[in-house]
Amino acid sequence: MSDLHAPFLPPEPAKGLTAPVLELIDVTRAYAQGEGMLEIFKGLDLTVERGEIVGLVGQSGAGKSTLLHIAGLLDTPTSGEVRICGRMASGLPDADRTEIRLGELGFVYQFHHLLPEFSALENVSMPRRIAGEPRQAAEAEARRLLDLMGLAARATHRPGQLSGGEQQRVAIARALANRPKLLLADEPTGNLDTRSSAWVFDALVGLVRGEGVGALIATHNLDLAKRMDRVVLLHEGRLAEAARRPAAAQAQSSG
Structure with missing residues (x-):
């Protein structure tokens, strides 16, 4: 029944007050293929500001996941720079x-990757426990995040006792447990039906806005992409801005 309760969506925070949370500068990624090189993309530039939600769209195989891996420091560009919060x-x-x-980074994937033997509360508190925070403090922060996701009543449930939408909302809470500056999400609603996708996306946006996190979200769902601040299209190895919400455009011009 918790899926029926939409999370509160806070107002958008002001942008341009700090260094961008993500900067990709002239980034190229190529792989050896036989005697030559397979170029996935070339000379990409992308900036994500604090509190900004940027959608990444493109056909399957365009390189969206590779781009997210580079942004998340899970892969290294062939050339170019990646800066996180102003740091090369x-x-x-x-x-x-x-x-x-x-x-500094939080990750959400198409599959929730929750540990099945642990409760929602334990899954969300685990990053802070691994970082050395005492259990009581880590669980207090986990409860706060679960409450913001509309899952306070499900905190003691294990993943197998949750719906698909609830599982993904727990995964989003876990991704933000260490209070990252940048959230990277790869098809976060890809395994969900239309109704659950909408609820999960609303929950994600509400939490990202409330925590002041920048987000880069790869998606095939154009209806959801239209609700982001900006949408960039990855096509034939190049990035182009595909859309910008009027409010976001106004904030950018006045910042």
Whole structure:
């Protein structure tokens, strides 16, 4: 029944007050293929501001997941720079990149990847426990996030006792448990029906707005993409801005 309760959507935070949470600068990614190179994309530039939700669309195989992996420091560009919160990150040693991922980035995937033997509360509190926070404090933050996602009454339920939409909302709460600056989501509603997709997307937007997080969300769902601040299209190795909400455009011009 918790799926019937839409989360509160806070107002959009002001942009342009801090360094962008994500900057891709002249990024190229190519892979060796036989005696040549297979170029996935070339010379990409993309900026995501704090509190901004950017949609990433494109055909299957266009390289959206590869782009998210590079933005999330899970892959390294062939050339170009990746900056997280103003810090050049793409050329750092693995240990430093891991530190940035743990402290600054949150990830949501098409499948929730919750640990089945743990409750929703335990799944969401786990990142903070791994970071060394005492159990009581970690669980207090997890309860706050679950409450914001409309799942306070489901905190003690294990993933197998939750609906698909509830599972994905728990995954979103877990992704934001360490209070990252940037959320990267790869088809977060791809496994859900239309109704559940809408509820999960509303929950994601509400939490991202409320926490002041920047977000880059890859999706095939154009109806959901239209509700983001900006939409960029990845096509034939290039990025182009496909749409911008009027409110977002006005904020950009006045910032």
